[in-house]
Amino acid sequence: MEGLAFWLASEAITNSRKENGITYGVVSRQANATGEDELQSSVAWKIGQVMGKDARTMFIFSSWGYDTPQTASIFVFGSEMGRLPLILESLETRFGTRLKRASGPQSGWSGSLLAWENNDEQSLWDVLKEASTFTPTPGPHSSIPASLPPPRPPGSRTIYEILAEARARLHRLSPSEAYNESQHPDVLLVDIRPEAQRNEEGTIPGAWIIERNLLQWRFDPQSRARLDVADSYDRRIIVFCSRGSTSSLAAASLLDLGLSNATDIDGGFVAWKQAGLPTVPGAQSSSPLRELADLELEPPAADKTDLEDPCARCDHTGDNAIIHGAPLGVDLNRHVVHRDERGRPYTIRSLVLG
Numbered sequence: 001m002e003g004l005a006f007w008l009a010s011e012a013i014t015n016s017r018k019e020n021g022i023t024y025g026v027v028s029r030q031a032n033a034t035g036e037d038e039l040q041s042s043v044a045w046k047i048g049q050v051m052g053k054d055a056r057t058m059f060i061f062s063s064w065g066y067d068t069p070q071t072a073s074i075f076v077f078g079s080e081m082g083r084l085p086l087i088l089e090s091l092e093t094r095f096g097t098r099l100k101r102a103s104g105p106q107s108g109w110s111g112s113l114l115a116w117e118n119n120d121e122q123s124l125w126d127v128l129k130e131a132s133t134f135t136p137t138p139g140p141h142s143s144i145p146a147s148l149p150p151p152r153p154p155g156s157r158t159i160y161e162i163l164a165e166a167r168a169r170l171h172r173l174s175p176s177e178a179y180n181e182s183q184h185p186d187v188l189l190v191d192i193r194p195e196a197q198r199n200e201e202g203t204i205p206g207a208w209i210i211e212r213n214l215l216q217w218r219f220d221p222q223s224r225a226r227l228d229v230a231d232s233y234d235r236r237i238i239v240f241c242s243r244g245s246t247s248s249l250a251a252a253s254l255l256d257l258g259l260s261n262a263t264d265i266d267g268g269f270v271a272w273k274q275a276g277l278p279t280v281p282g283a284q285s286s287s288p289l290r291e292l293a294d295l296e297l298e299p300p301a302a303d304k305t306d307l308e309d310p311c312a313r314c315d316h317t318g319d320n321a322i323i324h325g326a327p328l329g330v331d332l333n334r335h336v337v338h339r340d341e342r343g344r345p346y347t348i349r350s351l352v353l354g
Helices: 002-014 036-051 081-098 120-133 159-168 175-182 195-201 212-219 246-256 268-274
Strands: 017-019 022-030 057-064 072-077 099-101 109-113 188-191 237-240 262-264 335-339 345-349
Touching (some): 002 022, 017 120, 022 120, 036 057, 036 072, 057 120, 072 081, 081 099, 081 109, 175 237, 175 268, 195 268, 212 246, 237 246, 237 268, 246 262
Parallel strands (some): 022 057
Antiparallel strands (some): 017 022, 072 109
């Protein structure tokens, strides 16, 4: 095994590429699964020896068996493990439910990829290139960690496990399926991306713009801040974000509210656009509708006689509250009286499609 490990390490270094000062590569082979964990660790150690302790490296070792369909073991290693979250996000985006987490060596990240295909190796190269060329946005929280994550507390779950559990509850839609469903007037297509992302990427014409932080408040039929259209637990709600990860968590949160027909778009806005479906450029998608930063979201105090209008402290243009959560052409000029669980009146702006 020592000779094989040395040969694989040499091949990996010879075929490696370099971006942004980071050397990256893919070791890929077909082999029996027996002993692969040990071989992966040995290859990682030898690459580290040859490259030197100061080298910035990222590698993926993939090996798949002879069974059909083939399952590949995936081992991510290198000195740039601070970029592991970027790599895992990219792997998950490309492979979805085919990617499975596994316990493995402590020197890297180990998992498996179901139904290995010939073009998957190129996808692994693309994952490493994307992670190596990523440059953090300047800011106080933008630095990439330089070390492996700390040990997990008992009972904790990683974001990748939480995401997988969320998706297990959803019947996700392809962009074309979402498009077909969105043509029905009772189906709500909801864009949860922040404004800066919408301006950069564009959006989908007719989509409701409800950013992630207000999603549950707007769609819970029991919420005082709900939209008028949030009048049924059977409402079909299709959520999308940029690439389809945050939207899965968001859709699962709607399931938790009892909205059993909530789901999201596999691949998000990026996949929608790549499918050639209708989009609006970012410069045209900017909306004057703004988030209610000071919206009263907490339940009313027991001693309150009248509940505050959640829109009473919003910015106004004339008599119209500027509110986030509806397409352009919404009439915000009308008040509707609602009552709380004790029958006490309060008012919110009614959202009427115009």
